[in-house]
Amino acid sequence: MESGEFEHPELAERASGPGLVSAQAMVISLAESGRIARGEMVPAIEAIEVEGDTASLVDCVGLDLVEYDAETDEQVADRGGARFRVTAGLQRDGDDWILDEFAQGDACAPxxxxxxxxxxxxxxxxxxxxxxxxxxxxxxxxxxxxxxxxxxxxxxxxxxxxxxxxxxxxxxxxxxxxxxxxxxxxxxxxxxxxxxxxxxxxxxxxxxxxxxxxxxxxxxxxxxxxxxxxxxxxxxxxxxxxxxxxxxxxxxx
Incomplete structure (x- = not known):
């Protein structure tokens, strides 16, 4: 997300299918605006279901991110602190889980x-x-x-x-x-x-x-x-x- 590389190899390691597309779209949106983001997304998982090699979860995720100008590295937005609800689907990949579905919902509270x-x-x-x-x-x-x-x-x-x-x-x-x-x-x-x-x-x-x-x-x-x-x-x-x-x-x- 900081580099704006929507083909960054770590994305493909952690996501696939629609989930990968959603992650890439977020990075592309930042890159097109000439910005980079630093920080983290803070989870507050509300529900999770696992059935065999598939899982689904609902998360009230918090954004702990600061945006900077990609060229000057000047801060262009205050640190975000909002939360929004995410529904995600995952597939088992060996010992890991890969995100394959991702949908962003409304604002929420843990x-x-x-x-x-x-x-x-x-x-x-x-x-x-x-x-x-x-x-x-x-x-x-x-x-x-x-x-x-x-x-x-x-x-x-x-x-x-x-x-x-x-x-x-x-x-x-x-x-x-x-x-x-x-x-x-x-x-x-x-x-x-x-x-x-x-x-x-x-x-x-x-x-x-x-x-x-x-x-x-x-x-x-x-x-x-x-x-x-x-x-x-x-x-x-x-x-x-x-x-x-x-x-x-x-x-x-």
Missing amino acids: EAVGEAVLDGYLGFWDAVWSAAEPPDPDHPGLAATAGGSQLDWIRIDLTTMRDEGLVRRGRGTEHPVVVHVTDHDTQAFVRDCVEEDPDGGTFDAATGELVAGGTAPGQRTLLESRLAIIEDTWRVVHVTVLEEDSACVPDGS
């Missing part, structure tokens, strides 16, 4: 990383709702689960609610899914089709009167959140409402 991301995401909403009644912008759970502008926004919102004598009630049901991780598993993106609580909304703390909000039974909101590793913990740093009254379908429900 299982263990995904579980940690979801723990951080749901912990964030636990803290937000714990701080909602009575509104407490200094609730310790907020700083432990949120960061950046998202933490600032929550504190401002809770301060306003407290000063105006309001409370927010009615946590919806979250159905988060990790879309992908990037930057060497230090940032993650989560989509969430939230089933709203029809009895929820913003209420007058003294009278209990509904002041704002309120949703119809079955109403859903589609959110996208970005999380980052802060002090060794996954924390929510940005939440975007993609669709209100969404037609999204909760995953896993």
